[in-house]
Amino acid sequence: MPFASEPDPNWLHWLDERRTDALGLFSKRVPARYATTIPLPDEVETWAAAGLGQNESLFLTGHIGVGKTHTAWTATRTWLAACFGQRYRRNPVIEIHRSTSLFDDLRPEGTDPYGTSKRAKEADLLFIDDLAAARVSPTGWTQERLYEIFDERYVQQRPVIMTCDVLPGDLGGIVGARVASRLAEMCADNVVFLEGGDRRTGGGE
Ligand SMILES: Nc1ncnc2c1ncn2[C@@H]1O[C@H](COP(=O)(O)OP(=O)(O)O)[C@@H](O)[C@H]1O
Ligand SMILES: [Mg+2]
Secondary structure (H helix, E strand, C coil): CCCCCCCHHHHHHHHHHHHHHHHHHHHHHHHHCCCCCCCHHHHHHHHCCCCHHHHHHHHECCCCCCCCHHHHHHHHHHHHHHHCCCCCCCCEEEEEHHHHHHHHHHCCCCCCCCHHHHHHCCCEEEEEEECCCCCCCCHHHHHHHHHHHHHHHHHHCCCCEEEEEHHHCCCHHHHHCCCCCHHHHHCCCEEEEEEEHHHHCCCCC
């Protein structure tokens, strides 16, 4: 593939097609409720616009129903579109998990714990929804797998996008102190608190 500094129109057309195809496949993964794209807060838009050049993680927090998960889906879509900027690197791989099912899959008796862990470590972007949903700490074994995922992403500087209704500093009791410590650094500049009420009960306006 050419790496043109001044891309020619054919090249941009080719890139547009790759982007359209990737977004089409991504749309099939988006749950119906989050299918519309919503306006993103500026910090989130900026984070997503870096695409594959983004090394930092994004932590979306706020009260229940404020729009964290919807914001994360739109941010992930925006990130994906940005991966097809003026330069083509590769088709990005996005792993998406709800934390409770990720913890289940990582258990020794879970569905393919090592495969799940490997994919979560290596994806270009890992999206974990509702990180603190479990409330109780996963078992030692699961916490160890989680630690491996976060440590690998930490050292390789691969981004994670997370939604969570607990602040990073209060996560130690759920994900373990070693994961919480890495998370704090990975998201240091990108902890976004979404303001507002519970949109599910009409409190969003
Ligand atoms: N910016 C927005 N505009 C319109 N509806 C929104 C917006 N953000 C969230 N919603 C809707 O509000 C509801 C709650 O959002 P959700 O992201 O599930 O909240 P949270 O993850 O913070 O609990 C959903 O129906 C979602 O589609
Ligand atoms: Mg949510």
